[in-house]
Amino acid sequence: MDSQLEQLDQEIIHYLQKIDSNLNESFKIITQDIIPEIRQYGQHCDNIMDSCQWLVTMFEQTGNVQLFGDANGDGTDSIFPGQVLEQDANGSSSGNLNGSSQSNGEGEDDDFHTAKITTTGQMLKLPEFSDDDDDYANNAGKRKRDNEDKDADGSSNTNSTLQRQNRKRKASLLLQQQYGSNSSSIPSPVIQSKKRSDTHPTNNDESDGYESSPLRNEAHNSTILEFPTAE
Amino acid sequence: MENPYESTQRNILSRIINNMTRLNQSVVTMNQELKIINAKNQQLCTVATICDNYQESVQFNLTTTDQLKPAANK
Secondary structure, eight states: OHHHHHHHHHHHHHHHHHHHHHHHHHHHIIIIIIIIHHHHHHHHHHOOOOHHHHHHHHHHHHOOSSSSSSHHHHHTTTTTTTHHHHHHHOOOOOOOOGGGGGGGHHHHHHHTTTTTBBBBBBBBBOOOSSSOOHHHHHHHHHHHHHHHHHHSSOOSSOOOHHHHHHHHHHHHHHHHHHTOOOOSSSOHHHHHHHHHHHHTOOOOOOOOGGGHHHHHHHHSSSSSSOOOOOO | OOOOHHHHHHHHHHHOOOOOOHHHHHHHHHHHHHHHHHHHHHHHHHHHHHHHHHHHHHHHHHHHHHOOOOOOOO
């Protein structure tokens, strides 16, 4: 009887270790193989879209309509709201034939407007809050420096707005993988609240609509984390 | 008497939970990427449909006005 129990226990341990190693392996495969491939695919899709931009402009001006005003919002609204605004602004200006013809001045303007997004893709500050402009300006400078570093690193054609936004998103994903942080589309409430409390010490939770969700407050108080997978 | 395997199992279980959490996050990240790419490809699809329709209407117009000529051989 005892020997049987012991054997069962050992089997259980063996299977648990198997499960563990399998999970580890699947995590590695996803982060090291699949996600880079997906990113590359997205890059190619961006290139295709950039190349077809003249068709979009032509049809838009021919039919006097705006084709992708809503589609941009649907795709990236929940993750990068600032960039969506920027995309809409670029899309509504009918003078641009394609994204690669935009000047560097517009690019810097772009940096300034998207500065409320940190490099981890988290929203630092809603646009309507105007009480801490110093943090805003600091973050803008930081982001500009980051982008200059990124530009110096490699990629040659840096003028397209889409590509710039794509690189920002990718940098955030890289950071996430490197530090194993929890900043995904549904960022970890604890880290988010820590980050927000670090960067905005004057904000309290009652006055901040963004953190007034009961889920966030619960997670902030207790140590149990829930990772919703509503995707 | 305490089972000597229990602590080992508990450790492995906690590791499994950690791994599961990480895996979940990476899957969520992957889903976001795919979602964004999907939105972009939707635009591409729209452009392709418009081009298709444009080609059809050009074909129809040229045919009905008898102006359709065979493509020039290079």
